[in-house]
Structures are given as structure tokens and as C-alpha cells.
Amino acid sequence: MTAPAPGPVQASRLPGVAFIFKKALISALVALVLFSLMIGIRTEAGPTGQLIYWTRFGDLAAMVATVFGGSIVVELLRQWWGPVGTVRIVPPSVQSTLAVARRAIAPILLIFTFLVPVIFYDQRYILDLGILVLTYVMLGWGLNVVVGLAGLLDLGYVAFYAVGAYSYALLSTNFGLSFWVCLPLAGILAAFWGVLLGFPVLRLRGDYLAIVTLAFGEIIRLVIINWQSLTGGPNGVSGIPRPSFFGIPLTPGDDGLAAKLGIEFSTTHRIVFLFYLILALALLTNWVTIRLRRLPIGRAWEALREDEVACRALGINTTTTKLTAFATGAMFGGFAGAFFATRQGFISPESFTFQESALVLAIVVLGGMGSQLGVALAALTMIGGFELFRGFDQYRMLVFGLAMVLLMIWRPRGLIGHRAPTVFLRHSQAISSELAREGRG
């Protein structure tokens, strides 16, 4: 409301030192009240069960001072950066370089990913991290179908991940089915649950849908925790079989892959195999998404994201369209879940909390909702960032939440890219008001 108008008058509108100081003082005062009890006083259950408390006025003062200083810095930055929303002109030469870099980055990244197990063969940590990142890339791409392409906010995506993981875990431990049989089954079951949930609720509007999917995710988790006879409850399922190389086990025995190939056995083989497995699954997700985007159904998804009312007016069955998006996304979630179960060898409801859903959603949003490359880069940034913050475990989710808020304020359409609809008319037709009045528009 009070943003200064652009133009020559801007200089005189710049707030002075007094203004900045006043604003920072108010912020500090607000912070003082907010933090007074929550940070200034620390409570804890004492040895006898009685609550005790002690004061932390030093921390309180530090926090208030930080807010005061931060507020001044933010205000100065805002002045230096100018009002948000103005168009910044990038010189054409820089633009073309950026475009080239943009086109080159995907193949380079892909080749590098293929080479990771070769380059870092001895570094188990990097391989494990790579597998983790790729799992989230796959989850991100799967959710991207729902959120990015069809524009449906799904806060319970982890439910399908859980369905996939538990499908594989239970089928293999109870019936001895192999990974390769269970993988499609896990996908189908997850998709089935997606349809089951989607069918009744997809008529809902955006935020209602979000809450219902969230509730659904929680229901699945609570059922897993409480249905102890089937799922083992909070103890989870352990002893989940490791995957085999299309039937050949990756064990040191005589019938193992190493013996058959005549090479020395190493546990790294399995890690490398898992790495390529998740890479293949992720690329499958990507490929299917890209192909689907060119089919009528994919175009209907994108149209739905842009304008639901217009879609309905054009005769697109919005319920079926949403349902297919939901089922497709859920299926990939199920695949990823089955992979997760076989990699960990142990799963418990702890792995399928709302935080996980929010993390995958954040990856999709950060990646720019619909951009495949963006999602991959976002997964790399997020999971890599989490690893960097490993020492500050308790601050991790705090920083994550703050980042999400700031991201929405700063770049609501995503950091890395934004995917425009795949197809649109070659030339936009200008319709004059007279034609429109005659009913020709």
C-alpha cells in the first residue's frame, strides 16, 4: 500500500535515518514482548516432577538486539534494492549466455550423476547421500505431476510413499515376493489409494483439498502405528530383503553376482546398484512426465492448473483429469516408497510424518512448480543443505520453515524456474472491443 511510486520523485520519498531507526525500535519492542516469556524464562520438569524455571535474560537481550540490528539491515537493503516488482533489464548478451547455460545444465548434470559411482567409488558417504538426493528427486518429480502440472496442493504425499514402502515390506517379509515383483505392485497399490482418496475429494477447492490430503496422510500414519498385528506398529518392519540384480542376489556366496562375474565381492556393489536403481526410477518418472505432458491428458492438467472454470467450460471432465494426476503422482510415490524400504531394510511410521510431505512439497515449490530441472536442483539444494546443517539438528526445521516463508515472499513462483504451459497459440489474437461486443470474441 505504501510502496513508493517509481520515477524521478523516488529520491525525495526515500525514508530517512529517523524513520529506519523508529521502525527498528518498534520491531525490537515487539520482539521483546514476544520473546519475554518464551526465551527469557526456561521451564523444565524438575527431578521430583515439579516444574522449575530459570531465567535467561542474556539470551533475551541478544535476541532483541539481533532483531533490532536485523531490522535496520533489512530496511537498508530494501532501500538499496528498490521497490519490489520493478522490472530489471538484463543485457541481451548476458541473456543469451544464460540461455545457453540453461540448456547445457541438464545434460551435464545427468552425465555427472551417471559418473558419480565411478568417481566416488570409495566414498560410501557420498554414494549414500547421492541415493538420498535421488530419492527426493524422484519424490519431487512424482509430486510435481500433482502440484506442478495439475495445480492440486497435496499435503499428504507421504501417505503414498508409506503405502509403497509398506506394500513392499509386508509382501516380501510375509510372502517372500521379490523386489521386482513388488515394485509394480507397490506402484499400483499406491495409485489405488490415490484414486480411493481422490475420487470423493477432488471436487474440492484448492485449500480444502490441501487439508483433506493432510488428514489422509495422518490417517494412514495413525493406522500404521495402531494396526500392530499387520504393520508392527511403532516398531516398524525389519528384515526387509535387499534387492537382487534381476534375480541374482548381491551376496558374497557362490550364486552371487560377484561370483558369477568373476570379480571380488564388495559391499559397495550393492550401494552402486541401489544408486543406479534409484537413478533409473527417477529418470523413468521424468520420462513419463515429459511424455504425458504432450498427451491430451497432460495438456488438460496444465489447463486445469491455469484455470479450472475455463476447463469446465471447455468440456474437460475436471474430476477424471484430477484423478489421473493424483493417481500418477501416487504411483511414483509408491515406487519411491518400495525403493526406500529395500534400501533401508527397516521401516517405521517415523519416516512418514507430515514433515516429509512438507519437505517434498518445498522441493517442488522451490524448483518452480512444474519445471523438471528446477525440482532436481531444488532437491539437491535442500538435501545438501540439510546435510550441511547436520551439526545444528535442532535448528534445521526452524531454518526450513523460515526459508519457506521467505521464499514465498520473495519468489512465490519458485527459485529456479517456472514452467509455462507446454502449448499455447502461436500468435495471440488481439480482439477489439467492437468485435467482442458483436459476439465474435
Added chain:
Amino acid sequence: MDYFAQQLINGIVLGSIYGLIAIGYTMVYGIVGMINFAHGDIFMIGGFIALISFLILVSIGLTVVPVILLIVLLVSMAITALYGWTVERIAYRPLRHSFRLAPMLSAIGMSFVLTNYSQIAQGARVKPVPPIITGGYTLHEGSEGFVVRLSNVQIIVVITTVVLLAIFTWLVSRTRLGRDMRACEQDQTMAALLGVDVDRTISMTFVIGAALAAVAGMMYLLYYGLVDFFMGFVAGIKAFTAAVLGGIGSLPGAMLGGLLIGLIETLWSAYFSVEYKDVAAFSILIVVLIFLPTGLLGRPEVEKV
């Protein structure tokens, strides 16, 4: 029968707490059209502030229970209201004209911030308090020795809720602020043209919602005798369910929905299984949205192009 009567009492008390939280959801949804995902955490913060101020008051030697309760109520309402205001100012106001998923995602981020902030500031362990209000009345003594009891805490929770609801209904229907709120709810641009300060009105909505959530937090503390940093999540979803059940945007609806959810949850725990009580509450949300998307007392939403 006695057992049922006892559960009914418990359900109404729980429902009052949900109803108080649900009002915050329903008001914010009515005026800005977004689900304030962080509202459950505001309730949790309210509980914590009530706990801390209570501890301080007791340790400085105050012993008159009504005075303590009044001060705790006012302090937690004031500080929590400021939390509500700050959250709106930081996370929602800059996004008012952004694309439609943005406020929701920002709210989820804010919810994480608040949950983890109180975990870091106050530790992850459950904070118990000794019962502050004791005593009660025996309403009926059954033949098998089952006693229907109405404790003083329960009476206080229900009375506080009713009083606050009365004050609040008066505020919305009779004051300038209430009129501004209803105007903004209908058409923000028109309201602004007619001299309503839209920004201020929306801020006030958040402040009032947070204050009521603080009351709910304090009632929760009194009733259950404990708070922990994670209690806002589930309570928040249930209160949202209550708001949807009653018809989002409708104040009496939120209270009615809260009571129904409280009753359903208590009766479900009493007659079916405690483990699945949250599943029952969440399932109700899904069922209501499918068969009764406008809720019990809500107005049908007309989608316009």
C-alpha cells in the same frame, strides 16, 4: 447411562476448547480466504505462555487462585495476540495478492517455525503442572458405584467459553470493528473505497483469533495439566475440522462444530478405541467435505469468473 452422561460432560468441555480455536480459523478464512495453518501453533504458544506466567505468579508468592487465573488469562491473551499479529505481518500480508497457493505454503512454513521455536526455547519434554483448580460436584451416584462428576475446571472452561463467545458475538455484530470485518469479508476493494482500513481490520482479525486461541491454550493447560511443543498440530487440524463442519466463515458454526467434534472424539474413545480417535476426527473432516462442503451453518460458495 451414567457413563454416557460423564462422557457427554467431558465431550462438551473438550468441544469448547476446539470451538475457541475454530473461531480463529473461521474468521481468518472468512476475511482473507486462506487457511491459517499456523493457528494450531498459536494455540500451543498460548498454552506455553499461560504456563510460564502461572509459574512466575506462583513463585512470587501469589496464592489467590482467581487473581492468578485472571492475570494469566490476560497476559497470555495479550502476548499470544501479539504473536498472531506478527505472524500476519511477516508471513501473510506481503502475500495478499500473490498466487493462490502462496499464503498456504507460507503458513505451513510459519507453523514449522513456531513449533520448532518453542521446542528450542522450552525443550522437547512435556511440561506438567499440578492441578490448579481442584474439587467439583458429584451429580449422580450410579447403582454400580459409577459416579458422574462435574469438576470445577470443567465448569470454568465452559463458562469462560460462553462468556468469551458472548463478548465476541457482540464485537462482531455491534461494533465498528465488527462492521469493518464483515465489510472486508464481502468486498475488500469496496470496503477500502468506503474508508475502511483493510490492513488494520485484517490485522485485528488475526489478533482476536490469536487471543481466543490463547484462551483455548490456557483452558487446555488447566484441563489436562500439561503442554508440549507439538500439541498445536493435531489440535489445529481438529479445530479446522470443527470450523469446516460448522460451516467455514460462520461464528456460531465454529462453536457448534467444535462441540460436535469434541463429543464425537470423546464418545469414540469411550465406546470404540482410544487409539483411533484421531483417525475418527480426521475421517469426519473428509466425510463432511464430501457430503456437506458448506458445513452445517455455512453459506454455499458461488464460484465466479
